[in-house]
Amino acid sequence: MFDLINKNxxxxxxxxxxxxxxxxxxxxxxxxxxxxxxxxxxxxCHFEAFVSKGCIRKYYLDSNGFxxxxxxAIENNWVSDIASFSDQKPSHLFVETLEDCxxxxxxxxxxxxxxxxxxxxERVFRIMVQRNLSLTxxxxxxxxxKSAMDKYLDFLEHYxxxxxxxxxxxxxxxxxxxxxxxxxxxxxxxKQ
Amino acid sequence: MFDLINKNxxxxxxxxxxxxxxxxxxxxxxxxxxxxxxxxxxxxCHFEAFVSKGCIRKYYLDSNGFxxxxxxAIENNWVSDIASFSDQKPSHLFVETLEDCxxxxxxxxxxxxxxxxxxxxERVFRIMVQRNLSLTxxxxxxxxxKSAMDKYLDFLEHYxxxxxxxxxxxxxxxxxxxxxxxxxxxxxxxKQ
DNA sequence: TTACTTTCTTGTCCTAGTTCAATGCACAGC
DNA sequence: GCTGTGCATTGAACTAGGACAAGAAAGTAA
Numbered sequence: 001m002f003d004l005i006n007k008n009x010x011x012x013x014x015x016x017x018x019x020x021x022x023x024x025x026x027x028x029x030x031x032x033x034x035x036x037x038x039x040x041x042x043x044x045c046h047f048e049a050f051v052s053k054g055c056i057r058k059y060y061l062d063s064n065g066f067x068x069x070x071x072x073a074i075e076n077n078w079v080s081d082i083a084s085f086s087d088q089k090p091s092h093l094f095v096e097t098l099e100d101c102x103x104x105x106x107x108x109x110x111x112x113x114x115x116x117x118x119x120x121x122e123r124v125f126r127i128m129v130q131r132n133l134s135l136t137x138x139x140x141x142x143x144x145x146k147s148a149m150d151k152y153l154d155f156l157e158h159y160x161x162x163x164x165x166x167x168x169x170x171x172x173x174x175x176x177x178x179x180x181x182x183x184x185x186x187x188x189x190x191k192q
Numbered sequence: 193m194f195d196l197i198n199k200n201x202x203x204x205x206x207x208x209x210x211x212x213x214x215x216x217x218x219x220x221x222x223x224x225x226x227x228x229x230x231x232x233x234x235x236x237c238h239f240e241a242f243v244s245k246g247c248i249r250k251y252y253l254d255s256n257g258f259x260x261x262x263x264x265a266i267e268n269n270w271v272s273d274i275a276s277f278s279d280q281k282p283s284h285l286f287v288e289t290l291e292d293c294x295x296x297x298x299x300x301x302x303x304x305x306x307x308x309x310x311x312x313x314e315r316v317f318r319i320m321v322q323r324n325l326s327l328t329x330x331x332x333x334x335x336x337x338k339s340a341m342d343k344y345l346d347f348l349e350h351y352x353x354x355x356x357x358x359x360x361x362x363x364x365x366x367x368x369x370x371x372x373x374x375x376x377x378x379x380x381x382x383k384q
Numbered sequence: 385t386t387a388c389t390t391t392c393t394t395g396t397c398c399t400a401g402t403t404c405a406a407t408g409c410a411c412a413g414c
Numbered sequence: 415g416c417t418g419t420g421c422a423t424t425g426a427a428c429t430a431g432g433a434c435a436a437g438a439a440a441g442t443a444a
Contacts, residue, residue, distance in 0.1 A: 062337040070329055083326035086319070092330075119311055126318035127278070133325040134275035137262055138284075140332050144368035145254040148401070167421065176336035181401055183423055340431070359391060373431055375393055385444100392439070402429075409422075414415105 001029065005050045005104055008076055012127045013120050022117055026110040032101045038079075039095040045084035047105040051077050054101030055165050059094050059173070069174040072162055078128065098166055143176050149185050151175045193221065197242050197296055200268055204319045205312050214309055218302040224293045230271075231287040237276035239297040243269050246293030247357050251286050251365070261366040264290075264354055270320065290358055340369045341377050 002024045009015070009023065032038065032054075039045050041061060049056075051073050058071040058079055070093070073079035084091035085108060106114070115122050142151060155175060156163065163171060168186075169179035177185075194216045201207070201215065224230065224246075231237050233253060241248075243265050250263040250271055262285070265271035276283035277300060298306070307314050334343060347367060348355065355363060360378075361371035369377075 060333045060337070062333075066337060068333050068336050070332065081326075082322050086322055115315075119314070122311070122314040122318060123307075126314060126321060129318060129321045129325055130274050130278055133321055133328060134273075136325060136328045136332065140262065140328060140335065141252045141254075141260050143332065143335055144260050145252070145258060169421075178402055179422080180403080180424085184401090187423075361391070370432055371392080372394085372433080376431090379393075387444085388442080390439100390441075393437085395435090397432105397434085399432080400430095403427085404425105406425090407423080409420105411419090411421100413418085 001052070002027070002104075004052055004076055008050065009121070009124050013124050015118075015120065019118050019120075023114060023121070026106060026114045027104040028107070028110075030103050030105065032097050032103060034097055034100050036097050037094060038097070038103075039081060039084075039091055039093060041092050041094055042090050044088050045081040045091050045093075045095075046107055048078060048080040048082075048085060048111065049073075049095075049106075050104045051075055051079065052102040052104060054097060054099040054103075055162075056095060056097050056101060056103075057166070057170060059096075060092060061094065067173050068176070069170055072159065072166065072170075072174065074162065074165070082129070098170070148175065148177045148181055149188070151177070152182065152185050152189075193244070194219070194296075196244055196268055200242065201313070201316050205316050207310075207312065211310050211312075215306060215313070218298060218306045219296040220299070220302075222295050222297065224289050224295060226289055226292050228289050229286060230289070230295075231273060231276075231283055231285060233284050233286055234282050236280050237273040237283050237285075237287075238299055240270060240272040240274075240277060240303065241265075241287075241298075242296045243267055243271065244294040244296060246289060246291040246295075247354075248287060248289050248293060248295075249358070249362060251288075252284060253286065259365050260368070261362055264351065264358065264362075264366065266354065266357070274321070290362070335368050340367065340373055341380070343367045343369070344374065344377050344381075 002020070005027070006020045006024070015023070038047065038049060038056070053075060056073040056079050057069050058073065058081075059067045059069040061067055071079060079095060081091040081093045081095070083089070084093070088108060142154060146154065152171075152175060155171065168182060172179040172182040175182065194212070197219070198212045198216070207215070230239065230241060230248070245267060248265040248271050249261050250265065250273070251259045251261040253259055263271060271287060273283040273285045273287070275281070276285070280300060334346060338346065344363075344367060347363065360374060364371040364374040367374065
């Protein structure tokens, strides 16, 4: 049950078995059915969740009710609204399961205590956020500078498994294009 | 010389005077003239820079030679390519001063030693990156979902001092619109 | 002052992507 | 089996914003 997450946090800092055991004791395991919300705009985010199994999307809703997907979280990914979680203030985001999921969550209190008990985790979380930031900046660049076609090809390359798992209009939303136009892009690709 | 940066790092974690003195000893102060590059694509980023004075832009160059500005860093901001800095691998980014600047930089070695000497800094950097990530996600959302007009109004609200300091076409690049179209947006605003 | 460079504006034409609507498809529930 | 619901596709009409070009304005350097 903890194998995947233990490997995940050990990528940049090494831990003893004892330390990992303590870490695991702070985690709460849950099974969450498809189409459930872990978080909705207006609520305070009480978790950092590690996905052991399943697929989750995190998205904003704009003033016209239009969804913009910020992240797909699959096995071995973390998902949270870090701003809401850290400052315990209301979120602007939605976090929803797209499949039945197994997740391991850390509450704010558990995280604080974990950091107090094993300060090395401070570094793990820092490095994880750094990588996330770097990827988000790359994505911002792609969103601004690339055509819909190129963004889609890029997506297929970076996340080859996701198109088989989620509805196409979610991918369109992630890419910042309309579902109809993504369909046209795909039609054009198929013709070649 | 260190007042601003000391206040900056003390926002979320408190330090003793002695600790701050150690911190300051790891910083290198430089004066950098306008229009200089702190980093160019292909190079490895050897710094995390705190801007004491001046204004810096960080940007990508796309395959058509088109610039996309990711960040304006002014007084009290940090700027770096965190991916290149952390892994000491070649960057895809450019970091260029737009005004004469005073900066305080941390080298990878200095940062490591600082973290070893005063582990509380691990938390400071984690929180800084978290906030940055959160802002970048918000910006991604805005870039995708808002009109050019709304993005510009948003920018004026969030960064009221920058338009007076940098050329308009830089702001256009930051917003992900053409310089000409920003000019038209402004003309429309002026007419109202 | 002039001359040079960079920035900003404005107009015209163009296109990538949107919006809306119709159709077909796949599947779940009964 | 039907019947509904959500999803993908396609087409036609539209539009936000881009590309290009020409001039005006403003900063800089001598």
